[in-house]
Amino acid sequence: MARTTKPLTNTEVKQAKPKDKVYTLSDGGGLQLRVKPNGSKFWLFDYHRPYTKQRTCLSFGSFPDISLADARHNRDTSRELLAKNIDPKEYRDEENRINEAAHSNTLEHIAEKWLEVKKANVSADHATDTWRSLELHIFPSLGKVPIHKITAIKTIDIINPIAAKGNLETVKRLCQRLNEIMVYAVNTGLIASNPLAGIGKANQNPIKKHLPTLKPEQLPALLKTLAFASIKTTTRCVIEWQLHTMVRPSEAAGAQWNEIDFENNVWDIPAERMKSKKPHKVPLSDQALNLLELMKPISSHSKYIFPSNSDIKKHTNSSTANMALKRMGFENKLVAHGLRSIASTTLNEEGFDPDVIEAALAHTGKNEVRNAYNRALYLERRKPMMQWWSDHIEKAATGNMSLAGQKGLKVVSQ
Template identity: 80%
Template sequence: MARITKPLTNTEVKQAKPKDKVYTLSDGGGLQLRIKPNGSKLWLFDYRTPYAKKRTCLSFGSYPDLSLADARSRRDTARELLAKDIDPKEHRDDSSRLNETAHANTFEHVSAKWIEVKKANVSVDHAADTWRSLELHIFPSIGKIPIHKITAIKAIDILNPIAAKGSLETVKRLCQRLNEVMVYAVNTGLLDNNPLAGISKAFHTPVKNHLPTLKPEQLPELLKTLSYASIKTTTRCVIEWQLHTMVRPSEASGARWDEIDFDKHQWNIPAERMTSKKPHVVPLSLQALALLEIMKPISSRSEYVFVSDRNPKKPTHASTANVALKRMGYEKKLVAHGLRALASTILNEEGFDPDVIEAALAHTGKDEVRNAYNRAIYLERRKPMMQWWSNHIETAATGNLSLAGKQGLKIVSQ
């Protein structure tokens, strides 16, 4: 007949005195209280491991920090695991490791891993802008919080003050970026689900505003204003360069001398500098080449065509053209990116092939085979179009000072 162990009482546990040697008091079901000569009392669970059937002990904690009732509760949980052939000690160690990993994966830490993946699909400037927005708006509040503890309520609380200022576009972008980080966490096994999936629905949808640009008939006035503007030569050149080449502001400002092929009259922009993450070739008109000649005495010793005033080892900032246009009186009327829209409108109105225009703007669709075909075939067709566009700009500047004239700096006349 199996020996029946009499359960301990709270009084027995409390009054158990130390002896010369370690001894134990049994509560039954494998739960023991070990009393050491120094008076410390430790709860242990004595059991046989599943499969191997080796006898071992699992420490629950010390008394009185852990009461008799709490020790019994832990024993019962351990016995339930054993009934499922789960070693309670291994289960505790695994849970502890998972918990440590979860707490080490703060929102900022996971975001840093996510942005490294995202960089492969976006431009350098876009990645930097994305990270800055998180640093400014998100990390100060939840950056150090483990990602598994981020809730929709916490995220919405952060975004509410931004929405209250009317910055709904910022809120929209932050919602998208928060969700991208969370989806990354789900896909890498850090989360079971994305708790922020619907947070954008907690805010008003921003009214879509197209980037301001000019009408085709306003091009002469822009060139006249530009000719009289009190701006540095580099600033004026980068604005005209962007106008003639139809590229994005960051692509224009970051132009490097080693990207220019003077023999072939073309500009080879590497994939890492393009929004599409695909290399882009720009046929250079005579006027565009004239701009480069103007910049040679200024920046030929630098890596960059349009160098920063403060640091010749860096390019001028991508916002330089926007700041200049604003000072020239074009605030809310035209932004640097809008020069692309102006070029597109005029070229389409002149009857150029829309596919060739889209290729010049480095716009790509989802059909990768067609995109590759367009890049290969349309380059030759883009050359005369780009020269026509530069000639059109020069004609529009008639009577005004033009840096991109065929002979460089001159007064343009018909």
């Protein structure tokens, strides 16, 4: 007849005294209390490994940190695993590894990985802006939190103060970016579902505002103000360059000398610098070429046409034009991006083909084949349009100093 082990009592466990040598007290089912000469007590589970049948022990921890009831629960769980041919020690080690990995995958760490993927589809400036917004508003509170512990409640608590200040556009962007990070975490198997899917509904949507710009008839006033503004030559040139070429502020600020095809008078902007991630060609008017001639003595020894004032190895900041326009009195009236709107409105009013204008603005539709065809087709048609636009700018500067005039700096007269 099999020998029956009498279960231990709490009193027996508590009062077990140390001896000269290590000894064990058995509770049955493989559970043992090991008592050492120094008085410490440890719970052990004695079992045979599945398949190999090799005898081994699994530690459950020390008493009284692990009570008799806790030890019995761990023993029962281990026996259930053994019934399924699962080694409880290997199972615990794997659980610990998964848990440790989960805790090392913080929101900030996963956001870094997500942004590396996202960079392939956005401009460098957009990626920088994205990271800065997270650094400023999210990471101080949630950056070190494991991503599997991020909850909607915690996140909304962080975002609500931003919304209370009226920065609803910032709230919208943060919610979008956090959701993209969470979707990335789901797609890479780090979490089972996105806990932030609905946080955008926790605050009201921002009222859509168009970027400040001027009406076409206000172009002469802009050029007059620009002519007498106390700004650096590089800053004024980059504003005029953007106005003549109709590109975005970041594309203008980052212009490089090696992108200019002087033989064909075309500016080749590589895909990685474009918002659409598609290469863009800009036919250069006589006035645009004059701006380049003006910049050569200033920046020909630099990689960039419009270098930074503090470091010639870097290009001027994409916000430089905005800051200059603000100082010139155009705050809430015009931003650098609005220069494109002046061009678009003027050219549309003059009856130029809307498709050609859209091509000049590097706006693309969803049909990639049509986009590629249009880029090739409209380049030649854009050349006279771009020259007309530059001539129009020069005429609008009548009586003022024009850097892009036919002979460089001159007073434009009728």
